[in-house]
Amino acid sequence: MTDPVARIGDVARAAGVSTATVSRALRGLPHVASATRQRVLAAAADLDYRPNLPAARLAAGTTNTIATAVPDPAAWFNATIVGALGRHITAAGYDLLLSGVASSDERQRFIELNGVRSGRSDAVVLIDVALDAEIASAFVAQGGCAVTIGFRTPALSSVTVDNVAVGRSATEILLDHDHRRIGLLSLSGGDSLNFSIPSQRAAGYAGAHSTAGLTPDPALTVSTSNSWAEARRAAHALLRAAEPPSAIFAMCDEQAFGAMLAARDLGLRIPDDLSLVGVDDHDQSRLVGLTTVRQHVATQGAVAAELLLQMLGPNVGPPQHVQLDTELIIRDSVGPPRID
Amino acid sequence: MTDPVARIGDVARAAGVSTATVSRALRGLPHVASATRQRVLAAAADLDYRPNLPAARLAAGTTNTIATAVPDPAAWFNATIVGALGRHITAAGYDLLLSGVASSDERQRFIELNGVRSGRSDAVVLIDVALDAEIASAFVAQGGCAVTIGFRTPALSSVTVDNVAVGRSATEILLDHDHRRIGLLSLSGGDSLNFSIPSQRAAGYAGAHSTAGLTPDPALTVSTSNSWAEARRAAHALLRAAEPPSAIFAMCDEQAFGAMLAARDLGLRIPDDLSLVGVDDHDQSRLVGLTTVRQHVATQGAVAAELLLQMLGPNVGPPQHVQLDTELIIRDSVGPPRID
DNA sequence: CCTCATTCTGCAAGCGATTGCAGCATCTGA
DNA sequence: TCAGATGCTGCAATCGCTTGCAGAATGAGG
Numbered sequence: 001m002t003d004p005v006a007r008i009g010d011v012a013r014a015a016g017v018s019t020a021t022v023s024r025a026l027r028g029l030p031h032v033a034s035a036t037r038q039r040v041l042a043a044a045a046d047l048d049y050r051p052n053l054p055a056a057r058l059a060a061g062t063t064n065t066i067a068t069a070v071p072d073p074a075a076w077f078n079a080t081i082v083g084a085l086g087r088h089i090t091a092a093g094y095d096l097l098l099s100g101v102a103s104s105d106e107r108q109r110f111i112e113l114n115g116v117r118s119g120r121s122d123a124v125v126l127i128d129v130a131l132d133a134e135i136a137s138a139f140v141a142q143g144g145c146a147v148t149i150g151f152r153t154p155a156l157s158s159v160t161v162d163n164v165a166v167g168r169s170a171t172e173i174l175l176d177h178d179h180r181r182i183g184l185l186s187l188s189g190g191d192s193l194n195f196s197i198p199s200q201r202a203a204g205y206a207g208a209h210s211t212a213g214l215t216p217d218p219a220l221t222v223s224t225s226n227s228w229a230e231a232r233r234a235a236h237a238l239l240r241a242a243e244p245p246s247a248i249f250a251m252c253d254e255q256a257f258g259a260m261l262a263a264r265d266l267g268l269r270i271p272d273d274l275s276l277v278g279v280d281d282h283d284q285s286r287l288v289g290l291t292t293v294r295q296h297v298a299t300q301g302a303v304a305a306e307l308l309l310q311m312l313g314p315n316v317g318p319p320q321h322v323q324l325d326t327e328l329i330i331r332d333s334v335g336p337p338r339i340d
Numbered sequence: 341m342t343d344p345v346a347r348i349g350d351v352a353r354a355a356g357v358s359t360a361t362v363s364r365a366l367r368g369l370p371h372v373a374s375a376t377r378q379r380v381l382a383a384a385a386d387l388d389y390r391p392n393l394p395a396a397r398l399a400a401g402t403t404n405t406i407a408t409a410v411p412d413p414a415a416w417f418n419a420t421i422v423g424a425l426g427r428h429i430t431a432a433g434y435d436l437l438l439s440g441v442a443s444s445d446e447r448q449r450f451i452e453l454n455g456v457r458s459g460r461s462d463a464v465v466l467i468d469v470a471l472d473a474e475i476a477s478a479f480v481a482q483g484g485c486a487v488t489i490g491f492r493t494p495a496l497s498s499v500t501v502d503n504v505a506v507g508r509s510a511t512e513i514l515l516d517h518d519h520r521r522i523g524l525l526s527l528s529g530g531d532s533l534n535f536s537i538p539s540q541r542a543a544g545y546a547g548a549h550s551t552a553g554l555t556p557d558p559a560l561t562v563s564t565s566n567s568w569a570e571a572r573r574a575a576h577a578l579l580r581a582a583e584p585p586s587a588i589f590a591m592c593d594e595q596a597f598g599a600m601l602a603a604r605d606l607g608l609r610i611p612d613d614l615s616l617v618g619v620d621d622h623d624q625s626r627l628v629g630l631t632t633v634r635q636h637v638a639t640q641g642a643v644a645a646e647l648l649l650q651m652l653g654p655n656v657g658p659p660q661h662v663q664l665d666t667e668l669i670i671r672d673s674v675g676p677p678r679i680d
Numbered sequence: 681c682c683t684c685a686t687t688c689t690g691c692a693a694g695c696g697a698t699t700g701c702a703g704c705a706t707c708t709g710a
Numbered sequence: 711t712c713a714g715a716t717g718c719t720g721c722a723a724t725c726g727c728t729t730g731c732a733g734a735a736t737g738a739g740g
Contacts, residue, residue, distance in 0.1 A: 005457045005482075008727060018690045023728060033688060050458040054397035055726035058695050063394065065437075074423030074638075076416070083414030086440050095460075097405075098438045100426050117345045118390040119696090120435075142345075228623060257627050283568060284624050287597050298414075348697060358720045363698060373718060395696035398725050459726090 006047035015043035026051065057119065066308060067097040067114045067121035069107065069129050071195075075226055076254065076282055077297055078127055081149060084301030085125065092309050097121055101129050111135060116143040123308050125149060130196050131156070147307045149300055151196045157311065157319040159303045161295045161326050163197050167204020167249070169328050170277040170293050174247045175212050177336050179275060181220060182209075183238045183245035185231055185255045188223040198223070201251050201279070220245050224255060231258025232265075239266055239274070246337035247275035253282035256290055256333075271335030281329055289332035296324055346387035355383035366391065397459065406648060407437040407461035409450045409469050411535075415566055416594065416622055417637055418467055421489060424641030425465065432649050437461055441469050451475060456483040463648050465489060470536050471496070487647045489640055491536045497651065497659040499643045501635045501666050503537050507544020507589070509668050510617040510633050514587045515552050517676050519615060521560060522549075523578045523585035525571055525595045528563040538563070541591050541619070560585050564595060571598025572605075579606055579614070586677035587615035593622035596630055596673075611675030621669055629672035636664055 012019045017036060025032045025040035032040075043049075057063050066089050070078045086096045097120070101107045107129050114124050123145040131139075131148070136155040139146060147157040174182050184205055187198040202221070209216045222238060224230040231250065235258060238245060250256035256278030260270060268274045278285060281294030303322055310320075351366075352359045357376060365372045365380035372380075383389075397403050406429050410418045426436045437460070441447045447469050454464050463485040471479075471488070476495040479486060487497040514522050524545055527538040542561070549556045562578060564570040571590065575598060578585060590596035596618030600610060608614045618625060621634030643662055650660075 019727075020691080020729075021689060024689090027728095031688060036688080050452070050455060052398070052457070052459045052726050054394045054403065054459045055695090056728075057394035058392070058398050058697080059726075059728040061695070061728090072423065073426055074420045076419075079416075079419035079422075080414045082419075082438070083412065083440065086413055086438055090440060096438045098422070098426055098436045100423065100430060112390070115390060117392070119392045119394045228627065254623075257624060261627050283594075284597060287568065287601050288628065359697075360699075360721080361719060364719090367698095371718060376718075392696050395725090396698075398727085399696075399698040401698090401725070 006044075006049040008049070008051065010047055011040065011044045011049050014047060015040045061119070063095075063119055063122050064093060065095040065097055065121045066123050066125065067099060067110075068125045068127065069099050069101040069110045070127045071100070071102055071129060072226075073098060073100050077226075077252070077280060080297045081127055081301035081304075084298040085305050086301075088302055088305030089308065092305075094122075107131075111139060114144075115139065116145075122312055123147075125304055125308065126156075128195060128197065145308075145311050147304050147311070149304050152321060155319060157307045158321045159300050159307065159324065160321070161300075161324050163200035164204040164207065166279055166293045166295070166326050167201035167251075168208045169204075169326075170201075170249045170279060171205045171208035173291065173328060173330075173334055174249060174275060174277060175208060175214075177247075177275060177334055179245075179247040179337050180214065181217065181243065181245040181247070183235070183248040184216070184221040185234060185238075185248055185250040185259060186221055186223040187251040187255070188225055198251060205249060217243075219243075224258070226252050226254045228254050228258035228261065231255035232261040233258075235259035235262035236265060239263065239268065245274075247277075247334070250276065250278045253278035253280040253285045253290060253292055256292070257282075257284070257288065260288060260290075260333075270333050273338055275335055275337070276333040285329075286331070291331045291333045292329050293326050294329045295326045299324060346384075346389040348389070348391065350387055351380065351383050351389050354387060355380045401459070403435075403459055403462050404433060405435040405437055405461045406463050406465065407439060407450075407454045408465045408467065409439050409441040409447065410467045411440070411442055411469060412566075413438060413440050417566075417592070417620060420637045421467055421641035421644075424638040425645050426641075428642055428645030429648065432645075434462075447471075451479060454484075455479065456485075462652055463487070465644055465648065466496075468535060468537065485648075485651050487644050487651070489644050492661060495659060497647045498661050499640050499647065499664065500661070501640075501664050503540035504544040504547065506619055506633045506635070506666050507541035507591075508548045509544075509666075510541075510589045510619060511545045511548035513631065513668060513670075513674055514589060514615060514617060515548060515554075517587075517615060517674055519585075519587040519677050520554065521557065521583065521585040521587075523575070523588040524556070524561040525574060525578075525588055525590040525599060526561055526563040527591040527595070528565055538591060545589060557583075559583075564598075566592050566594045568594050568598035568601065571595035572601040573598075575599035575602035576605060579603065579608065585614075587617070587674070590616065590618045593618035593620045593625045593630060593632055596632070597622075597624070597628065600628060600630075600673075610673050613678055615675055615677070616673040625669075626671070631671045631673045632669050633666050634669045635666045639664060 008019045008022050012022045022040050025037045099110055101110050114121050126148045128150040130151040131153055136153040140155050149159050152158040152160050222234045224234045248259050256276055263274050278290050278292040281292050285292050348359045348362050352362045362380050365377045439450055441450050454461050466488045468490040470491040471493055476493040480495050489499050492498040492500050562574045564574045588599050596616050603614050618630050618632040621632050625632050
């Protein structure tokens with residue numbers, strides 16, 4: 001059962017060289033005669049040798065692993081980013097470690113666990129899991145390497161979108177259609193992950209209002225998770241209030257889907273009885289004709305990977321912050337308010 | 341910058357004990373006096389000590405890591421499973437390594453990379469990435485530990501659903517509504533990952549037909565990926581054929597969404613002009629009123645985690661195969677065929 | 681033919697934990 | 711008070727690979 005697996009020494013013996021040479025040959029390092037390299041490769045193949053990773057990592061002091069913290073790995077947005085991120089870093093020879101980080105305790109734990117000191121990972125990417133500037137600085141001071149997606153901390157590289165612009169343009173299209181009571185389905189991020197996106201989009205929402213000389217009714221704002229079921233309940237409540245909104249801005253498409261369900265429950269047609277704008281441009285948004293502010297999600301993962309690989313490369317620079325464009329995608333969920 | 345990080349030796353010195361004792365104390369092993377343990381914990385906290393993982397793994401010969409192979413981590417089904425899986429194994433103190441495995445080459449590479457010998461992971465879970473029985477046996481012969489989700493190989497533990505029953509019940513409801521030309525949107529799995537699910541569901545589709553004394557028209561079957569865009573094109577073609585189907589059975593809800601789009605493109609109403617059944621019970625299915633065969637996706641991940649942890653425990657048994665129930669969820673996408 | 685530069689290659693010292701075994705206290709019961 | 715348990719600790723050997731340094735071999739130039 002536990003057959004003796006080949007070690008580097010066995011390969012060395014078989015090839016008639018030292019372990020040092022085997023190590024170099026197998027990793028394609030220079031200073032190995034090509035004849036020798038061939039011999040080593042043949043011996044390794046012959047013995048079906050696999051280097052032992054922990055040993056290599058211990059000796060080399062590097063892990064070739066990138067750890068990701070994700071509030072909810074099953075959410076479309078996160079899954080899409082992780083997919084893109086994984087594809088890129090895997091191509092570069094890194095492993096992807098995935099951690100669900102749903103609470104600030106878990107976030108704290110994640111940071112501690114993945115400091116350079118533990119040798120668990122070479123770098124870290126944080127998705128939507130905002131960090132105190134202080135913790136971030138401490139992290140890099142210890143040699144930590146990180147990029148954040150969805151929020152920005154000076155000390156860390158980041159990839160973001162302009163979330164106040166997102167909130168603004170979503171609100172504006174509604175305003176432009178003469179809506180005056182616009183509900184806001186805000187996003188609650190886990191418990192207290194300092195989730196900054198909702199407040200920024202809300203700022204855009206408020207900004208658009210004030211530009212139009214209006215003040216939004218605070219009663220029209222409710223927070224829910226990105227689950228459509230929860231959003232549905234919230235929208236339901238909103239729509240059955242004494243003075244219901246004629247339109248809803250949902251901070252993510254999944255919430256908008258929930259709002260659609262609520263509208264259907266109440267016999268409201270979209271956009272005749274209720275206008276709706278979301279954010280993300282979820283795969284399914286097109287299906288249901290949802291007008292939304294698209295952010296290029298997979299691209300965010302790809303860019304993050306790029307930043308990471310760059311940081312892990314030979315010449316490190318200061319943290320970089322890239323902000324991606326967003327665009328309003330007009331479909332069929334926005335129209336003029338119904339005239340009663 | 342590279343401040344001297346604390347090693348186990350530093351903690352030992354600070355606590356006035358040996359590294360052996362520190363190691364035991366920190367891991368909660370027995371045979372440590374509680375006073376000593378306190379002293380060690382205090383010293384460790386004081387120095388902000390983190391064990392070096394590669395070193396620990398090398399010495400202990402165990403990695404506390406589980407590697408997952410997933411064809412497409414961004415797909416809803418996979419993301420949901422990974423989320424559930426991750427939650428459970430993280431709770432048990434394991435790390436989750438995620439690998440996208442889109443081709444059979446990558447699958448092969450994944451297996452090689454994650455054999456016990458490499459010390460990359462303690463166990464492996466394969467999602468929808470079927471394996472030759474031979475490779476599977478070789479894997480366990482070398483001490484590999486694995487559970488598969490979505491397909492079954494004798495040598496490995498597995499969690500599955502009865503996919504022919506799935507195909508059968510989806511088809512039956514259509515047949516029961518007097519549909520006689522039922523289109524089949526089949527799933528093509530990457531290139532050649534031996535993706536067995538489509539053929540099983542297709543068998544159920546054929547079986548239901550023959551039970552009813554019918555033979556399905558092969559021209560009504562088309563394969564696409566699970567992208568709704570691709571499914572949309574395929575359904576489009578199907579519906580514009582000379583003799584279009586009056587109903588479509590889509591092997592996953594995402595495909596069904598694509599079919600819905602196609603129907604809309606062509607001005608067909610559901611279920612008046614076209615009936616539709618999917619599989620999965622995707623989050624959004626409810627939103628669009630899709631009748632579907634639900635499989636409990638998150639549960640599959642949870643059960644897989646359970647099997648894994650059990651296999652990694654002290655007493656290993658033979659591989660276990662658990663098959664989860666499915667259920668037909670009736671919504672609004674199935675009706676009688678239109679009478680021309 | 682000699683010297684110097686240029687490649688290769690091997691030696692051996694780490695990397696930072698874990699753990700079997702032996703040794704020393706302390707405790708128990710007679 | 712003494713023998714035998716029992717409970718804590720420490721010693722030191724490992725785990726398997728990487729890498730700085732020095733030595734050997736080869737080639738080029740004069």
